[in-house]
Amino acid sequence: MQDRSDSRRTDRIREALEEMIVEGRFADGERLDEVSLSKSFGVSRTPLREAFQALASSGLVEIRARRGTFVRFPSLEDVVEMFDVMAEIEALCGRYAARRLAQADRLAMGDALRACEDAASIPDVEAYYRANHDFHAAIYRASGNRFLANEAERLHRRLKPFRRLQLRVRGRIPESLAEHTRIFEAIVGGDEAAVSCELRRHIAVQGDGFADLVAGYRAAVTGAKGAARARRPA
Amino acid sequence: MQDRSDSRRTDRIREALEEMIVEGRFADGERLDEVSLSKSFGVSRTPLREAFQALASSGLVEIRARRGTFVRFPSLEDVVEMFDVMAEIEALCGRYAARRLAQADRLAMGDALRACEDAASIPDVEAYYRANHDFHAAIYRASGNRFLANEAERLHRRLKPFRRLQLRVRGRIPESLAEHTRIFEAIVGGDEAAVSCELRRHIAVQGDGFADLVAGYRAAVTGAKGAARARRPA
DNA sequence: GCACAAATTCTTGCATACAAGATTATTGAC
DNA sequence: GTCAATAATCTTGTATGCAAGAATTTGTGC
Structure with a gap:
């Protein structure tokens, strides 16, 4: 920061x-x-x-x-809960952004979106991952509420390992990019309802996304050294 | 906890x-x-x-x-931002609660609401303040999302000094109680839209509420020892 | 061989000593 | 008298030592 x-x-x-x-x-x-x-x-x-x-x-x-x-490690249940909240926080950021978009924020979002397009066209997963973060961070800031932006950034960071695994799912990147484009347009168009809806769907863990998350979660957990050897008592 | x-x-x-x-x-x-x-x-x-x-x-x-x-100290701007986010978080908790209310949570909310009524009828500001917290905490837990409940609790706590001052505003307690009753009924009735709307209005800083907040904020800040003697550089 | 108790060992919580960066005071040049 | 450079002082950051609580091992009775 x-x-x-x-x-x-x-x-x-x-x-x-x-x-x-x-x-x-x-x-x-x-x-x-x-x-x-x-x-x-x-x-x-x-x-x-x-x-x-x-x-x-x-x-x-x-x-x-x-x-x-x-x-x-958060449990799978914890992760699902966090993604639920993240989806709502992002939707809120998007709504605020659509309502009171400043010129500088619009440019920042546009730049980040273009970086996403570049990374997706190669395609370069790592670069897309970074550009994805920048795009979302630009939305947080565009909300015009610094406290909200900080909270969003914090949660985004906390979910980092799980999102990363989701992006690796086959065909997810083009889909993600298309969603970004729609989100950007809805914000610029000032359509709060559309932004909210698009962002919620973009983040939320539902349908196929849930299966992807579960797979990713298992990979993250069993991939970790030794894995779930000692479960916590509580 | x-x-x-x-x-x-x-x-x-x-x-x-x-x-x-x-x-x-x-x-x-x-x-x-x-x-x-x-x-x-x-x-x-x-x-x-x-x-x-x-x-x-x-x-x-x-x-x-x-x-x-x-x-x-958070600036007045910070406080307004935090209340904005708090209103949305509470609305989200309420929506979830209305969607999937468990029996135990319904009882907890009912008990807390009755405690609010008792405190308001005396009236006892301190007791109402505590009962108010319990009522909101019950909604957080009723959301069925522990992560969300924790975040809500954290933010509620952070806003403690400012909410306390708001409640002291003349006539605010009966009004607050009436809102609680409507919120409770909307949750029990499963009316997500109504809950969301009622909670947002209950928490949000707007209209007269803004003037009350500003007055409360000034009281909190100048009431503090020495007050704004040394302003931070940033 | 098993259960329980005592003692040993290990780990954390806290106090204190010391080092290094930041702040304030002092000295000297102009 | 003002400004700058330097020295003295103060405060934080880190290391280390010690004490107390937790875990583990050993010993004893049955």
Whole structure:
């Protein structure tokens, strides 16, 4: 978001751990050992513990008092719930954007849409993935509500590993691009109802999308190191 | 939410500081001094710093690297934005609740509504305030989406100081109660559109409500110790 | 061989010491 | 007297040590 010099070890480690968790380098329920991790990062336990706190607040790990810190994969049910909420948040952003679109935001969305088209025509999944994020982020900002935009960005980030797997589904990219185009046009046209409807459908997990998500979820979970070895008690 | 033994000093201090900030015991932009606070709490800087991290993640303070931790009042604009989002989140909870209301949730909402009626008939502002929270929390849970319920609860909490001031506005309580009754009936009746509409209007800052909010906001900000002495740079 | 209790070991929570960056005060040139 | 450069001070960031709670192992009785 901001420039944040990130000279602190705490920040560096938080980012590294976040990446590792999202990439599935730990198993679900695995305990993150302060001592061994601090050794492998070459720092003391202090910045590590601070990083744990930050990760806990974004839901990636769970700190249990005097027990330790455990990586927490959302359950399939959790993921479905999060996508439901994401769809509504996106629809809300889109509605606001359609209502009060500023010139600068329109240009940003247009640029991002063009980047999507370029990536889809190659096709380059990684590039599309990035362009997809930029397009959605542009909609968040176009909502004109910074608080909403931040919340949307946060949730988008949290769903990152699952969305990524969805995009790999055969034929999903052209479809996604077509939806983007319709969304963009509806926003520019100021058609709130259409934007809301299109975005909800674009994000929502329903029909075939649900099967894709389940497949993607299983891949993400079993792909993670060791996989669901230790299930959490709660 | 859970039982959380909270035997840790970090948790105790986080709660205490949260309360102090929300109650306006610090000025906007005031730096929270680690040394003097740790002395006044009778602990070392370590648990204090961990508490700061937690407060930062809920937006109550801002940690600037190597500068310190500063209490951050949301601006009036921020508050309006948050209420806008809150209204939509609540409407979403209500819609879900109307669609798939479970018996247990219906009873919980009914109990909370009755508590609102009791508090309004005395009238007891503090009791109404608590019952109001319980009623809304019951709707969140009735949504059947735990993630959504958690997010709603989080945002509700963040808006606590401003809502409290709104309720003090003359004649607001009977009006609020009438709205609650309509909301409850619409949910039980399964009328999604009506629930959505009623909840949005119940929460939203518009018309007279905006003037009330502005007045309440000014009271909250100037009521806080010293008030807007040091404005933040950004 | 099993169950339960005691002791040992391990891990986290907290305090404290030290290092490094930021801030303020001081000195000197003009 | 003003400005800039430098020194002194203060504050945060990190490392380390110690204490207390949790987990594990060992020992004992049956």
